Amino acid sequence: xxxxxxxxxxxxxxxxxxxxxxxxxxxxxxxxxxxxxxxxxxxxxxxxxxxxxxxxxxxxxxxxxxxxxxxxxxxxxxxxxxxxxxxxxxxxxxxxxxxxxxxxxxxxxxxxxxxxxxxxxxxxxxxxxxxxxxxxxxxxxxxxxxxxxxxxxxxxxxxxxxxxxxxxxxxxxxxx
Numbered sequence: 001x002x003x004x005x006x007x008x009x010x011x012x013x014x015x016x017x018x019x020x021x022x023x024x025x026x027x028x029x030x031x032x033x034x035x036x037x038x039x040x041x042x043x044x045x046x047x048x049x050x051x052x053x054x055x056x057x058x059x060x061x062x063x064x065x066x067x068x069x070x071x072x073x074x075x076x077x078x079x080x081x082x083x084x085x086x087x088x089x090x091x092x093x094x095x096x097x098x099x100x101x102x103x104x105x106x107x108x109x110x111x112x113x114x115x116x117x118x119x120x121x122x123x124x125x126x127x128x129x130x131x132x133x134x135x136x137x138x139x140x141x142x143x144x145x146x147x148x149x150x151x152x153x154x155x156x157x158x159x160x161x162x163x164x165x166x167x168x169x170x171x172x173x174x175x176x
Contacts, residue, residue: 002161003052003109005060005102005169006043009125013072013151017042017087017125020143024085024128027142029135031128044089044123044153046102050111052158059105060158060169067172068094068153072125075140083131085139089123090148098153099123 009017024031032040052060071090078084089095100118114120131139156170 002048002111002159003050004045004159004161005047005106006045006157006159007098007153008041008043008155008157010152010154013149014042016072016149016151017127020087020127023142024139027138029085029128029131029139029142032126042125043157044125045116046099046121046156047106048111048113048116049106049109052106052109056106056109057158057169060102060156062171063101063105063156063169064171064173065098065101065156068092068098070095070123070151070153071148072151073148075127075144076122076124077131077136077140080133082129083133083136084126085128085131085136085143086124086126087143089125089151091123095123095153102156 008014021031070092073088073090076086076088078086096118099121103112103116103118103121106112115122127143128139155168155172157166158169159166
């Protein structure tokens with residue numbers, strides 16, 4: 001399993017993504033909404049490693065950040081054999097700066113995928129994994145929107161995939 005650092009969304013954006021998970025399920029497409037554990041929530045993965053050492057955990061927890069306004073954009077399909085349907089997060093300088101800080105903190109850890117390095121990261125929210133290729137059109141149709149919608153990154157969590165548990169990290173600054 002993986003160890004990850006994830007950016008969490010405001011309640012409205014969270015509800016919007018959960019609604020899209022439901023629409024995919026109603027269209028017969030396997031979505032992340034099928035997972036019922038309470039840790040299953042919409043998020044933007046900022047970092048992944050095979051192991052996160054205690055000193056890195058402490059450094060992550062000591063980071064301060066302010067909520068960041070973002071825009072959730074269009075749909076993209078990653079992969080071909082086992083397609084993943086995602087909603088892009090429109091990159092902004094504050095979002096990219098937060099990602100760089102998180103990456104710099106976690107970079108000593110083993111097993112960081114190349115696609116999570118700065119200048120290679122594609123911020124997104126996963127809607128469905130392993131979509132059967134013959135259902136891609138149906139999946140896209142189920143959740144396509146004509147416009148972007150606003151969201152706010154309100155928190156950062158650590159996810160331990162081995163123990164299937166989460167906890168908040170970072171110190172949230174309100175205001176500037």
